[in-house]
Amino acid sequence: MAKDLRREEAPIATALRPRRRSGPIFLLGLGSGLYLVLVAMLLWSLAFPAKPGVAPQITTLRQLNATRPGVLRLAVAGENLSPDTRLSLVRDSGGQRAVLANLPTYGLARDLILAGDYGLVANSYRGVQTVSFKDPERPRIIASLNLPGRAWGLSASGTTLLVAAMNAGIHLVDIQDPANPELLGTITTSSPALHACGENNLVYVLTTDRTLRIYDIRDPSSPALLSQTALPNIPWHGIKVGHRFLISCGKSGLVVVDIENPRHPRLGQRLALPGGASSMTTVGTLGYVAASSGGLQVIDLAPPGRIRVLSYLASPVRSFKVEVRGTQAYLAAGENGLQIIDVADPRRPFLRHAIDSPGNATAVALINKVALLASGVSGLEVIDLDQLPELTRTPLLKFDERIRRIRAGQELVFLAAGEAGLVILDNVVDTPPRIVGTIDTPGICQDMAISGNLVYLADGSGGILVIAVDDPIHPQRVGQVASSDPVTSLALAGGLLLATETSGEFQVYSLRNPQQPLLLGHLLLPGPARDITSTGTHAYLAVGKEGLVVIDLSDPRSPRLAGQLQSPWPQSELPNSNANQVLLHGSMAYIAHGSAGVKIVDVSEPANPRLIGQIENLGAAFALTAHDDLLYVADLENDVHAFDISNPARPLEVALLPTQTRIRTVAFTEGRLLAVGSGSGISLLPEPILGEQWGKTRQGERVFEVRKPVQAGEYTVRLFNGWGFDKRAGIALMNGKE
Secondary structure (H helix, E strand, C coil): CHHHHHHHHHHHHHHHCCCCCCHHHHHHHCCHHHHHHHHHHHHHHHHCCCCCCCCCEEEEEEECCCCCCCCEEEEEEEECCCCCCEEEEEECCCCHHHEEEEECCCCCECEEEEECCEEEEECECCCEEEEECCCCCCCEEEEEECCCCCECEEEEECCEEEEECECCCEEEEECCCCCCCEEEEEECCCCCEEEEEEECCEEEEEECCCEEEEEECCCCCCCEEEEEEECCCCCCEEEEECCEEEEECECCCEEEEECCCCCCCEEEEEECCCCCECEEEEECCEEEEECCCCEEEEEECCCCCCCEEEEEEECCCCCCEEEEECCEEEEECECCCEEEEECCCCCCCEEEEEECCCCCECEEEEECCEEEEECECCCEEEEECCCCCCCCCEEEECCCCCCCEEEECCCEEEEECECCCEEEEECCCCCCCCEEEEECCCCCECEEEEECCEEEEECECCCEEEEECCCCCCCEEEEEECCCCCEEEEEEECCEEEEEECCCEEEEEECCCCCCCEEEEEEECCCCCCEEEEECCEEEEECECCCEEEEECCCCCCCEEEEEECCCCCCCCCCCCCECEEEEECCEEEEECECCCEEEEECCCCCCCEEEEEECCCCCEEEEEEECCEEEEEECCCCEEEEECCCCCCCEEEEEECCCCCEEEEEEECCEEEEEECCCEEEEECCCEEEEEEEECCCCCEEEEECCCCCCEEEEEEEEECCEEEEEEEEEECCCCC
16 A cells, blocks of 8 residues: 555656656646646746736826825826835926926027017027017017027117127117017127127127227217227126126126226226126126026125125036026026025025926026026026925035035034035025035045044045034144045944055044044055945945955954955946945945946845845946935936835835936935035935825725825826836825815
């Protein structure tokens, strides 16, 4: 009996692990019915293979009425929506709902001024166009005046329009009836004309040969040249203030010319501006300058002869023109569209709203409750000022130097600002960061570590500096440690200060005397470290092409190599894949590996770091920060990515946070994500809000619930799973309380 049982068991065991020759024979032994079923299943799988994972697709999306305060629910219909599909929200700043209309001008809309209910547009080689805005949602071109040359800039003197037409000089156009403009005459200039303005039969002309020319146009058909004045740089714009003519001269700033006697003008004060000057407008004794390198500068024009800069709000790209109404300045900010700046306190302007533009915004004008924006090849945009979005992302401060590192304390934010030393910002919630103090350093400030009111600086060839910031307005150097090679990175480990040098040396200092670190021990690393962090008795270093290095600090006088996880990518196969930064989050280390993405390493056993996952398909992962279970990756080539790392082995991208420049370092503080770009300043980025599936509607839509507070506004809604995502931008949401 036992023998027969063993004989019957054999075919079953073989069927589970069939051999090539005997398998079918044993299967037949199970009976022809089972055999036919298995064959049918095999043929079905070959004919209809299982689909690989697919990304969700959104067909419709709507907000459901709130069932309880503070909870937002969205109903989504679409394809490939499975139980593991999740949702994220990111606050938009583009403000597309505020755009009432877009009017193609079939040219290059370069400048714009108002004449009653009409707008006059300098449209490059198509001359000047008259646009009716009586119905702001349906603007229309009602007249065109073709002119010689390239219409570049506009200004009005009474009922005469002055058109700067580059090589064709200045055209004088009668706009007494804007619907029927007529050419009166032309001022011929020997160099291309960039700008003109007029008053009392006098016209002030700025040309590319760095000259101010003044003409008498009492006879428009025969303008008379009164004087010529050489300028220090190419003049882009000018404005008459009393008997002074203030000229925006690009990087040379403002130049003041005394024009009390138009036949004998005199050069006056020159005011260097940190952002240069593209154009200027005035309100009372204040001047508002669109910075040629980006942003807005506020100038005190009183008393004459001693004008001075009151404030500078920087932006990363060139600004062209500014208009002021009440306590708001409206800035045509080139590629950044329209920026609306609060200037109630002219010493501390801040960006309140931003509207993206499809073109290059070069001029702005205000009429009733709308703003008109000249956007180059995209024509004109009409923007409803009652529908402006709350700002979620924008550069707030600009620095000429490349920021190496940003660290956040409880009330202050610290920037390692290269040759500019240490920059200190306030960290007040719900207000834009502002500079409160700076201190120059002898070297190039690379990194820092913060301990209470002391900041330790890795100052390159300047060694390690100890800065007291108990008075952040006046930081003081209170200690210094010389180094044989430039210091590149720092970290704290209990009562120890850890440092690395370009030579590859790792150093451990005692902070028994916090103002005078004392060297305890050192270790030569496999290569120069780019970043360092620590937890417990171990330090974790990003060591370029050597990957992750773990140091045992249990004996600070004799640190030793505990473990290493080298980069699996040869530089020949993946150039620029060095380990740039290491971030500890729980028992995981996340390493930014440049073109190789992000490596995720289990360091629960420091001596045996294990690679458990990675994030690929990034341009160049350069910097990292984390908050809750979200990892933020600064990609030098493609904005800032946010990943859900609640399961570190399977990170999911939940959002892409657009930026206006290449981000080099990021930090999370006080519920805000701070990002610093290459020479473009510090930005606030929105934090993604995640939602989970809650159920279904009667119509079969999947319902996603968001339990975190959501402010009313426009959002990008993203559905995602492990295979991809779909998104919808500009979705208007209530805050869940209605």
